Amino acid sequence: MTIEEIKTLSALEIGKAIKDGRTSSREVTRAMLDLIREKNPAVNAYTYIAEEEAMAQAEQADADIRSGKLTGDLAGVPIAIKDNICTKGMITSCGSKMLYNFLPPYDATVIRKLREEGMVILGKTNMDEFAMGSTTETSYYGPTLNPWGEDRVPGGSSGGSAAAVAADLAVVSLGSDTGGSIRQPASFCGVTGLKPTYGTVSRYGLVAFASSLDQIGPIGRDINDVAAVYNLICGIDEKDQTSTETKKLDLEAVKNFDVKGMKIGLPEQYFGEGIDKDVKDVVMQAVKFYEDRGATVETFPMPIVDYAIPTYYIIACAEACSNLSRYDGIKYGYRPEGVDDLMELFIRSRSEGFGMEVKRRIMLGNFVLSSGYYDAYYNKALQAKALIKKAFDEAFEKYDVVIGPVAPTTALKCGESLSDPLKMYLGDICTVLINIVGLPAVSVPAGFDSNGLPVGMQLIGRHYSEQTLCGAAAAFQRENDHHTKRAQDKEVK
C-alpha cells in the first residue's frame, strides 16, 4: 500500500487491512515515520520520534498477527502518545525543561494495554508544560502549529496529539484532559476527541497535574476509532485507586446508533455572551441535524456556568502546587550544577526548571491553600463544585445529552494569549465544568467558521454514558463529512 492510500484509512480500517494481508504493520509504520520525518519540522507535533522502537514493535506485531497471537482490531496500528504519559525507555518530558531527561522506568497502564493489543508507539507529542495551557505555546520544546493555519495555535494542552492526527502524522493518539485539554485542541484541529468519565481510564503513569480532574483519552479522525481506542485503555486498575470498573463499548451499536427520541439540552450560557457568532451558528446547525433525525431539543438556563472558571482554577492550581512539589532536583529531572546548599538546590532547580505559566499556577495554588485564604478560596470552590454537580444532575434528569460549543472561539492566533493569562483561562469556559463533575464529553468537528477554521461541538453525558455519547457522535458523522476534511484541502467554508 502507498502512503497516499494509507492516509485515507481510519485506524480500524488499517487494522483490518493488516489482518487481511493487504498491508503490514511494518509498511504502515514506515509510511507514518516517513511522513513525520518530512512534516514534523514544520508542525512540531512530536517532541520524540520513536523510529527504532516503532519499527521493532511493528515487526513483532506482524509476526504475532501471523501466528495468531494478536487478534485485536487495532493490532499493528500506530499511535502517538502525549508526552505526559510514561513510556518505558522513551523520554517523558511533559513539555518541561524540568523533565528534559526523564526516562520512565515503567509503562503507564494505558501504554501497557496498547502494547498488549499490539499497537505501535510512533513517538511522544508536544504539549503545554505540565499540561498547563490552552495553546501548546508554553512547551519547553517550542509551540506546535495548527495544520489549519500556520499562524494559529492547535489548542492545548494536548496540541501535539491533535495536530499530529490533523496533519496525517498519526491516525490516532492519546491525550489527557484536566480542563479541556483533549476536547479543545480536537476542536481547534478539526479532529474527534473523548474525555472519558473520571476513573474509567487508569491514571497510573500519567504525570499528575490536578489529580481530581485529570483523565486520559483518545483523539482520532472519527468517533469509531476513538471508541475503539477507549475500549483498549479503559478498565479498573489496582494501581490507580480512583479507577472504576467499566463496561466496554459495543462498537457496532456505536456505529449504528439512532438518535430518534434522544433528549438534548442546550445550556443557555453556552450560547450567550462571549461565544463567537460563527461558533454558535455552526453548533446550532449541528443541533438542527439531531432535531431533524428525531431528537428533541430544548434550551435551559444553567447560571452556574458563570462560576466555572474561578472554581476550576482554584481547584486545579491547588492540586497542581501539591503535585508539583515533588520536583526538587534530587530524585529526577533538572538540577543546576555546583549548588552546595539544600534549600538553594530546591529553589534553583524549580526556578530554572519550570516555565512561567507553571510558576504562576504554583503560586496561585499556594495562595488559595495558604492559611487565612483557604476557606475563602479553596473551600468555597469545593462548595461551588457541589452546586455544579447539582446543576448537572438536574439537567440529566431531563436530558440524555447536553450540547454546546467546545470553546468560545476557533483557533486563536499564535502569541495572542501568552501575554494575558486571564484571557487564556476564560477560553476554557465551556470545558472545565465537565472535569469538575467528572463527566464524559466528546468533541466532534461540526463545521467551519468564516476563516475556514474548524469548529467543535461538545456532547456531554451522564457519568459512564460513553456508549450514548459516542453513538450520538457517530450518528452525526455518518451523515456529515466535516470530520473527513483535512487542512491540506482547505477551501471548505
Place this chain on the structure above:
Amino acid sequence: MEITDELIEYLQQLGRIRLTQEEQEKTKKDLGSILGYIDKLNELDTEGVEPMSHAFGRTNVFREDVVTNDAMVDEVLSNAPEAKDGCFVVPRTVE
C-alpha cells in the same frame, strides 16, 4: 484584592521559587487580574453547602499492603541527577 510585594515574596517562599524582578512585577499584575476575576465566586451563595471532594461518591479503596514489584533501585536511581552507593546525593544538611 491587592497583591502586595510581601504576598509575592511569601508565595515564592511557599513554592520554593525565585522570580526575577521583572517576573515579580508581571506576576503581581497577572495574579491581580486573575484573583480579581476569581473573586466573582463570592457572588455565589454557598451558605450551608457541604464542600465536595469526589464528585460521585467514591469512597476510599483499600487493598492488602503487599510488595508486587522487584527492587528497582538501579532503574530508579538512573534518573537521579546524582547518586552514590544506591542512594540519592544531596548537599550536606547537618554540620
